[in-house]
Structure formats: C-alpha cells, structure tokens
Amino acid sequence: MRVPTQFRQSIRPLALSVLASLLALDAPDAQAQLSGSAGLLSNYLYRGVTLSDDKPAARLALNYDGAEGWFAGGQVVTGQLAVETHRSAQWTGYAGYAQRLPSGLAWETGVTSYTFSHTPGWNYREVFVGLAGETLSARLHYSPDYMGMGERSLYAEVNGGWKLAPRLQAFWHAGSYHSFDNAQSSRHEARLGLATGYQGWQAQVSLDLTRARAASSTDLYGVSTGGGGTWRHQVVLAVARAF
Numbered sequence: 001m002r003v004p005t006q007f008r009q010s011i012r013p014l015a016l017s018v019l020a021s022l023l024a025l026d027a028p029d030a031q032a033q034l035s036g037s038a039g040l041l042s043n044y045l046y047r048g049v050t051l052s053d054d055k056p057a058a059r060l061a062l063n064y065d066g067a068e069g070w071f072a073g074g075q076v077v078t079g080q081l082a083v084e085t086h087r088s089a090q091w092t093g094y095a096g097y098a099q100r101l102p103s104g105l106a107w108e109t110g111v112t113s114y115t116f117s118h119t120p121g122w123n124y125r126e127v128f129v130g131l132a133g134e135t136l137s138a139r140l141h142y143s144p145d146y147m148g149m150g151e152r153s154l155y156a157e158v159n160g161g162w163k164l165a166p167r168l169q170a171f172w173h174a175g176s177y178h179s180f181d182n183a184q185s186s187r188h189e190a191r192l193g194l195a196t197g198y199q200g201w202q203a204q205v206s207l208d209l210t211r212a213r214a215a216s217s218t219d220l221y222g223v224s225t226g227g228g229g230t231w232r233h234q235v236v237l238a239v240a241r242a243f
Contacts, residue, residue, distance in 0.1 A: 036062040037202070039240025044077055047155065047177055048189025048210035048232075051090060053080040059240070069099045071110075081119060088118040096128070106132050112141070122148045126155075136160045152180040161195075169195045171206075187212045193236075203239045 038060045044052035051057075063073035074093040080086065096110015108130045116122045124147055130139035138158045146153035155178070161171035172192050179185040193206025210232045 032067045033065045034062070035065075035242065036060070037240045037242045039202070039238060042237040043234065044079055045208050045234075045236060047175055048187055048208065051077070051079040051081065053082070054234075055080065069097050071096055071098060071108075079116075081116065081122070084118055088116070091115040091117070104133065108132075108139075124148055135162060146179065146185075149182075149185075151182050151185060153185075154178045154180070164194075167196050167198060171195060171204075184212075197242075200242050201239070202242060204237075206236050207233060208236055209233045 039058070041052075041057050041059060043050055043054055044057035044059070058078045059075060061073065061075035063071070065071045072093075072095040074091065077090045077092075078087045079090040080088065092112065092114055094110060094112040096108055098106055098108035100106045108128075110128055112126045112128060114122075114124055114126075124143055124145055126141045126143040128139055128141045130137060132138070136158070137160075139156075141153075141155040141157075143153045145151070155175060157173065157175035159171070159173045161169055163169050170193070172190070174188075174190045176188050177186060187210060189208070189210045191206050191208050193204055195202070195204035197203070211230065
C-alpha cells in the first residue's frame with residue numbers, strides 16, 4: 001500500500017522534493033515504484049542553514065516506494081561546508097515503513113543517515129516518526145550525536161501545500177531544531193514558495209527564513225544566523241528533471 005509521498009519531502013531535504021510530493025497527491029495507490037530526479041538549486045538549504053556556502057548546488061536523488069509500505073532512497077549533493085575550501089559530495093540515505101490508517105491518515109517511522117565525504121567526523125544518523133494527511137504532514141527527528149558534535153537533538157517540522165491551478169502549487173514548511181546540550185545551536189526556520197511542473201520538468205521558488213533562539217550565534221555550519229528576534233531570509237530557486 002502506498003501512502004502520501006509528501007512524507008518523503010523532509011527526509012529528502014532539498015527544494016524540489018516538495019513539488020514532487022504535491023504533484024503526487026492526486027495519484028492513485030500503486031504497486032512498488034522507483035523514481036528519481038536530477039537538478040540544480042541556487043542554494044542548498046537544510047533546516048534553515050546553507051550546506052553549499054550560499055552557492056548553487058547540483059542534486060541527484062533516487063526513491064523507492066514498496067507496495068507493502070516499505071520505502072528507501074537517497075541523494076547526493078555537491079555541497080560545501082564551512083570547514084571546506086572546495087565542493088564535495090554530501091550523501092543522504094533513508095529507509096522506513098509507512099501505513100495508512102482507517103481514518104485516511106498515514107503514519108511512518110524510519111532512520112536517516114547523513115554522510116559528508118571530506119569531513120567524516122560530521123556524519124550522523126537520525127530516527128524519525130511522522131503522521132500525514134492529504135495536504136498536511138508532521139514529523140519528529142531525533143539524533144543522539146547531531147553532526148558528530150556530541151549533541152542530542154530533536155527536530156520538529158510541519159509541511160503543507162495546496163493547488164492554485166492545474167500546474168501551480170503553493171507550499172509551506174515550518175521547523176524548529178532543539179539541542180539538548182547546546183542552546184546556541186537551537187533555531188527556528190520556515191519556508192513559503194510556489195512550484196510548477198511540465199512534462200517531467202519541475203521548478204520552484206521559495207522564501208526561506210531562519211532565526212536563532214540565542215541572542216546571537218554562529219551555527220555549526222559556520223553561518224551567522226543572528227538572534228534576539230532577527231530573521232535571516234533568502235530566496236531559493238530550483239529546477240530539476242524527474243525520471
């Protein structure tokens with residue numbers, strides 16, 4: 001049984017996954033399915049901070065949805081962390097299980113692994129649980145060692161979207177990252193955007209906002225996010241080809 005594919009948008013932390021999820025909401029239940037996409041982003045943002053040094057990035061993703069509720073997938077992105085002087089591959093892999101409830105809602109649970117090829121000390125894993133309807137989903141992620149920094153973390157997010165026209169969708173996202181061991185790392189972030197697709201091509205534009213909880217901070221990615229009510233904002237463009 002397939003469940004709403006909007007579940008996958010947070011596990012695949014790149015812009016174009018939102019569009020793929022929204023376009024899939026009208027699709028009927030199907031058997032096992034393998035899909036993917038390749039594209040470019042003006043900035044690779046993850047939970048409100050850049051993992052590409054505020055520069056464009058390329059992305060390749062593959063996703064598998066099993067007929068019995070099992071799912072798995074992964075992606076590779078040309079990112080650039082604060083400690084790096086040039087681009088390197090950043091890998092994400094995930095696997096889990098999801099089922100639809102009699103009410104029409106669907107639940108999921110699984111694990112995600114993040115790998116930074118040139119800085120393996122930052123590799124880490126998370127477990128997640130989620131609940132989704134047709135146009136709204138929520139998920140909690142927990143890591144005992146976030147980004148290899150020895151910090152126990154909890155990330156909560158809510159995602160939604162609605163159709164404006166046959167080929168135009170609006171979407172939104174709100175997330176909050178909390179570190180149990182370092183308050184300076186905690187932050188809020190949000191995204192609001194428009195997405196469209198035509199004959200396998202996908203494009204979107206979004207406004208992304210980030211605010212640190214502390215009075216001021218430079219996060220573990222090397223990005224100064226400000227604080228004390230100051231929001232960092234930027235516009236992100238993305239285009240991809242689905243296959």
